[in-house]
Amino acid sequence: MEKVLEIGHLTKKFGKMTAVDNLSFSVEKGNIYGLLGPNGSGKSTTLGIILNVVNPTIGSWKWFGEDPTTNSLKKIGAIIERPNFYPYLSAEKNLEIVAQIKGAAKHKIDEKLKLVGLFDRKHDKFRTFSLGMKQRLAIGAALLNDPEVLILDEPTNGLDPQGIIQIRELILQIASMGTTIILASHLLDEVEKVCSHVVILEKGKTLYSGRVDEMTAGFGYFEISSGDNHRLQEVLLSLPHFDRVSSENGNGLLKAILREDLSGEVLNKQLFEQGIVLKHLVKRKESLEQQFLQITKNQNG
Amino acid sequence: MKRLLNIEWNKIFYYKSARIFTILYFLMLAAVGVVLAYIKPEIGGIELDIAQLGFFNFPDIWQNIAYVVAIGKIFLGVIVIMNVTNEFSNGTLKQNLIDGLSKKEFLQSKLLTNFIFAAVSTLFVFAISLILGFVFSNSQDAVFRGVEFIGAYFIKLAFFFSFCLFLALLLRKSAFSLLGLFVWWVVEGIISVVEVLIIMARNNGNIDPEGFFISNFLPLKSSANLINFPTMNPQGFITGKSIFVSSSVDWMFVLSTVFYTALFIWLSYRLLKKRDL
Numbered sequence: 001m002e003k004v005l006e007i008g009h010l011t012k013k014f015g016k017m018t019a020v021d022n023l024s025f026s027v028e029k030g031n032i033y034g035l036l037g038p039n040g041s042g043k044s045t046t047l048g049i050i051l052n053v054v055n056p057t058i059g060s061w062k063w064f065g066e067d068p069t070t071n072s073l074k075k076i077g078a079i080i081e082r083p084n085f086y087p088y089l090s091a092e093k094n095l096e097i098v099a100q101i102k103g104a105a106k107h108k109i110d111e112k113l114k115l116v117g118l119f120d121r122k123h124d125k126f127r128t129f130s131l132g133m134k135q136r137l138a139i140g141a142a143l144l145n146d147p148e149v150l151i152l153d154e155p156t157n158g159l160d161p162q163g164i165i166q167i168r169e170l171i172l173q174i175a176s177m178g179t180t181i182i183l184a185s186h187l188l189d190e191v192e193k194v195c196s197h198v199v200i201l202e203k204g205k206t207l208y209s210g211r212v213d214e215m216t217a218g219f220g221y222f223e224i225s226s227g228d229n230h231r232l233q234e235v236l237l238s239l240p241h242f243d244r245v246s247s248e249n250g251n252g253l254l255k256a257i258l259r260e261d262l263s264g265e266v267l268n269k270q271l272f273e274q275g276i277v278l279k280h281l282v283k284r285k286e287s288l289e290q291q292f293l294q295i296t297k298n299q300n301g
Numbered sequence: 302m303k304r305l306l307n308i309e310w311n312k313i314f315y316y317k318s319a320r321i322f323t324i325l326y327f328l329m330l331a332a333v334g335v336v337l338a339y340i341k342p343e344i345g346g347i348e349l350d351i352a353q354l355g356f357f358n359f360p361d362i363w364q365n366i367a368y369v370v371a372i373g374k375i376f377l378g379v380i381v382i383m384n385v386t387n388e389f390s391n392g393t394l395k396q397n398l399i400d401g402l403s404k405k406e407f408l409q410s411k412l413l414t415n416f417i418f419a420a421v422s423t424l425f426v427f428a429i430s431l432i433l434g435f436v437f438s439n440s441q442d443a444v445f446r447g448v449e450f451i452g453a454y455f456i457k458l459a460f461f462f463s464f465c466l467f468l469a470l471l472l473r474k475s476a477f478s479l480l481g482l483f484v485w486w487v488v489e490g491i492i493s494v495v496e497v498l499i500i501m502a503r504n505n506g507n508i509d510p511e512g513f514f515i516s517n518f519l520p521l522k523s524s525a526n527l528i529n530f531p532t533m534n535p536q537g538f539i540t541g542k543s544i545f546v547s548s549s550v551d552w553m554f555v556l557s558t559v560f561y562t563a564l565f566i567w568l569s570y571r572l573l574k575k576r577d578l
Contacts, residue, residue: 014577051399053578073401080399084392089315100308101400141400 002029003065004149004180005050010059012045012204019045021204023059027149027182027197032175034191034212035184036292037201043184044081046201047153051078064148074102077142078151083134087127091118091137094126095144104145116140116170132163139170150174153184168194188292200292219258220285222267226278229254235274241267253280305410308402312384313414319380323418326376327425333370334429338437355543357437360447364548366430367454367528374458377418378465382478385411385469395578404573411466412566419458427451439543446547453527453550460524460562467565470572489519520565523557 005027012020020042027033035043048054050061052073063072085094095109113119116136121129129137135155142150152171156164171194175181185191191198192212200208226232229247236245236256243257264283271278313319338357341350351357356365388394397407430451434444468478468485493516501508517526527550537544 048577053395053398055575055577070401070403070406073399078399080395082392084396086312086316086387086391086393088317089311093311093315097308097311098400100304100311101397101402103304103401 003027003062004029005061005063005182006065007046007050007061008059010046010049010061011057012042012049012054012059013057019204020049020056023201023204023206025199025206025209027180029148029180030178031197032171032181032183032195034195034198035182035201036188036191036198037186039186040203041186041201042204043186043201044153045204047078047080047151047182047184051076051080051151053080074145075147076149076151077145077147078153079135079138079142079155080151080153082157083138085126085134085137085141088125090123090125091129092122094137095141098141099144102145108144108146112140112143115143117166132159132166135159135163135167136170139167139174143174147179149180149182151182151184154186155183156185156187156190219261220283221258222256222264223253223280223282223284224256224278225253225280226271226276228276232271232276235271235276239270302409302413305406305413309410309414316387319383322376322380326373326422329373329376330370330422330425330429333373334366334433337366337369338433352437355439355537355545357433358543358545359434359438359440359442359444361531361543361545361547362430362434362438363447363450364528365531365545366433367426367450368531370426370429371454371457371528374422374461377422377458378461378482379475379479381411381415381418381462381465382469382475384414385466386473386475386478389473398578405570408566408570408573412463415462415466416459419455419462422458423451423455426454447549449550450528453555456555456558456562457524457527460520460558460565463562463565463569464520467569467572470569486521489516489521492516492519493522517554518557520558520561523554523561526551526554527558 003026007026008024010020010023011018023042023046035046037043045054049056049059050063050068052068052070061068064075066072086097089097091113092109095112096106098104099106099109110119110122113122116139118133118137118140121133126134126137139150139152139155142152155171156167159167168190171181171183183191183195195212197210198208198212199206224232224236229252233245233247233254236242236254241258241260241262243259245254245256247254264281268278268281337351341348343349355361388397394407398404402410427448431444435441465478465482468481469475472478472481493514496514496516497508500512500514516522529548532546532548533544534546535544537546
């Protein structure tokens with residue numbers, strides 16, 4: 001696979017605070033990457049560095065296999081934190097400035113305004129726009145030069161549900177045209193819905209890097225109960241399939257975490273042979289959210 | 302360069318306050334010329350006609366007009382500061398860089414704007430002086446002899462705008478930048494006074510006002526010294542001729558002002574380069 005971005009051993013210190021700590025990952029062409037982490041985990045700083053607005057303490061990165069220059073930036077479209085435009089200029093004039101900087105053709109302006117649904121408002125001043133419209137204009141601006149990579153930092157932050165859906169649909173639409181997308185977010189749900197790959201950051205360190213669907217590669221667990229949960233727990237623990245069995249808070253269900261692959265049918269049969277009749281048996285895989293919380297918890301502990 | 306100018310043009314021309322203030326500035330310059338020429342206040346029953354005093358005579362007119370209108374540079378200085386601090390408050394500096402403008406290009410675009418402001422203002426002052434001179438000067442000889450003051454005016458403006466640019470990049474807020482300018486001016490004044498006091502203490506209270514002062518070479522002072530208050534000789538008033546004494550630009554101050562201009566541009570570049578935005 002062709003690598004669009006390679007980050008090698010990137011570190012950024014602000015005084016004593018280490019915002020990014022020896023971070024390495026790479027981005028392959030055509031995928032949607034999520035950069036996931038709680039607020040303050042170093043997502044924006046990392047994006048700032050690879051976009052030339054923050055100076056790294058140490059480390060290097062390559063765009064399209066080359067050392068970064070302002071020319072590589074012209075092949076990228078990026079929005080960081082919030083949509084930044086000249087409030088006194090119209091949507092069209094703002095995009096004209098971006099087009100001049102990127103060296104994009106003028107006729108692209110109308111095309112992108114149509115794509116993000118702002119063509120009718122092109123003569124209106126930026127300051128009259130709602131947050132959702134501002135965000136869409138920013139995406140339009142980032143797409144002006146038909147970039148190979150689109151970088152979005154918290155693109156749905158502060159939007160109403162309708163605005164969030166519009167932006168997500170827009171992202172998927174752009175991705176379907178073959179653009180590589182890097183999406184920074186603190187919302188698991190968003191990454192899960194939109195991304196194919198994820199890099200999880202915490203306190204500037206990588207916790208996980210890989211495909212979203214492989215993240216849930218654990219064997220999952222059973223939610224289980226019977227008339228006598230004490231006896232059930234003892235029997236479950238005597239079987240070789242489980243790492244641990246814990247009683248859940250108040251709902252009368254045990255949670256048996258699998259050590260190996262096992263179907264519900266086989267388990268049910270084994271328990272029946274031990275003289276246990278089940279009231280409840282569900283096999284689950286943990287959601288990304290639980291995994292994410294677990295990963296960050298393990299690191300803290 | 303054309304690209305940078307196009308970008309700056311879009312940013313400034315459509316910014317209403319900048320446009321209004323620029324137009325006001327040039328109207329003001331023109332008004333100064335008209336007021337000086339046609340308003341003749343009476344002081345103690347005597348009509349004061351500065352044309353009669355030789356204010357508009359070639360070659361003195363170049364220095365006289367350049368000195369009077371130089372105060373107006375504050376106007377353009379405010380626009381220069383706003384032009385940079387707005388880029389911080391709108392977050393557009395960051396976005397420009399992300400979109401692929403280099404830090405160097407950003408600085409170049411601002412410098413280009415500043416030098417164009419300085420050049421247009423200089424041309425304007427040149428034209429006003431030339432016209433008033435042709436209308437009111439009692440002699441049309443040696444028209445361009447003191448024209449070096451117009452060159453000094455350009456250097457003065459170019460320095461001032463570079464200094465404003467530096468302050469704006471350093472302080473990021475327009476109010477702080479203007480305050481910074483004022484504080485710097487006061488500090489230079491204090492340094493001058495201290496130097497005078499030290500020299501007087503050494504010489505038993507005597508001082509030569511024409512002597513050498515290190516504080517004359519401080520940034521704002523040295524640019525002010527490019528175009529001094531015109532020297533006057535009351536003798537000329539009694540004999541009915543011009544009271545103004547022709548003088549010339551001191552090249553030492555040209556050198557030091559150009560040096561400071563370069564220094565502040567270099568500091569601006571370093572500041573921009575090193576800062577995390």
